[in-house]
Amino acid sequence: MSLYRIIYSSRPFGYDSSMLNGILMQARRANARDDITGALICREDVFLQLLEGPEDKVKQTVERIKRDDRHIEVRMHVEKEVPERMFGEWAMLHDPAVSWIWTQAEIDDDAVERAPAAEVEGFFIRLRDQADAPDAV
Template identity: 80%
Template sequence: MPVYRIIYSSRPFGYDSNMLNGILMQARRANEHDDITGALICREDIFLQLLEGPEDKVKNTIARIRRDDRHIEVRMHVEKHVQERMFGKWAMLHDPVATWIWTPEEIDHDAPARASEAEVTGFFQRLRDQAKAD
């Protein structure tokens, strides 16, 4: 059955480990309730997140994220229906390292604004493949 997928990026405001742990706890609880799965790649300079599930629930989640003052400059990269979930086993897989996405210098030069759908989707395919190997 098709699901709705969104990939967005934002800049964190007030990033620290407590903030991240709070986001992950809230996301996992809400996502399990709403049948949403996904993954979060984050550093102090970027959140890059994939959400997938029922369209109305995913859209409600992104609307909540847009209102959350911990996210600045929310930018949508992918919004579409897909045939299967990329992260079906994870309410919210977290990649704490994220060293293979854009460098901090690339972020400063607004790489997310120039990113293609294939590029951001590729980051998550790599994360999924690494998680399966672990």
């Protein structure tokens, strides 16, 4: 079975800690069921999520996210088959206080729209390299 990776961004609608906790709880449960792993980088101005697993399940998950009114302006950055998982230990790794991705000013200046796939994937490579164990969530 081939592995498929999608990285998308969206703007959160109605962002607060209870909304984020709801998203994480739902994602971890559904991802464990569907053999999907990944990571979520989030702030009040941007969600950046990597999902990986069976292609059909990953694509179904993204379609569900596109229908979720907590996500607006869903934009695909990476869609490809991959030889191995980047976040194989995590149903959904959550990075709550990312200060090393785009600034608010850069987001306001359309950095998300202009970002090349390699830059977006690079954020997750850095996150993976910083997370030393599944307990780091």
